[in-house]
Amino acid sequence: MQGWLEGIADRLRDPSGEIPGVLAARYALRRSRKRRKQFDTLLAMRQRGIVVVTDRYPQIEVPGLHDGPIMAGAAPTEAIARLKRRERALYEDMAGWRPTLVIRLSVDVDTVMARKPDHPRPLIERKVATVPALMFSGAPIVDLDATMPYDQELALAIAAVDQALASA
Known part of the structure; x- marks a missing residue:
């Protein structure tokens, strides 16, 4: 069942x-x-x-x-x-x-498909297209490009968290 x-x-x-x-x-x-x-x-x-x-x-x-x-x-x-x-x-x-901070990862469909080839492409297209609609009750949002090198992405995310915690 x-x-x-x-x-x-x-x-x-x-x-x-x-x-x-x-x-x-x-x-x-x-x-x-x-x-x-x-x-x-x-x-x-x-x-x-x-x-x-x-x-x-x-x-x-x-x-x-x-x-x-x-x-x-x-x-x-x-x-x-x-x-x-x-x-x-x-x-x-x-x-x-309302969350203190949202780190929203932006990524294109082809990158997602390369990482998750077993997922249906129409579903991935819908997910990628709808991510910008998520507002999380007006929480501060930091958009990061998930296709950038990981070390750069991590550094930006840590900096955003540090700033949010310092302001909280």
Whole structure:
């Protein structure tokens, strides 16, 4: 059953498609609740004054991608629409917590395909095209070119973090 549910993830994330049933919608909501629980753990650490660095942060601008709501497609029934609204509410609440700093990596489709040749090109094209839409509740964003030499990219990222922590 778990494998079947994992196999429909792409259909859940397709904004031009339809959410394929209540079971799939409940599965997506369960996964999102798990993400919420992990997020609450990070928030508790942050509220105790611990600096949290993560490579993921919830967003609501682009459902189906980039750590946003999983259910991006149309809800064919009212029961599925309710589940979709409940999932979106989880992400709206999480995304309401403004991060101190976002380091957004910009990369072209061909570079991603060279690094991840097993990923479907249309999905990568959609991800690359939608990254600039992510605003992270107005958090300061530093855009870095992910195709630059790694040592340069790392130095810029560290400098941005140092500056953000000094200002916090």
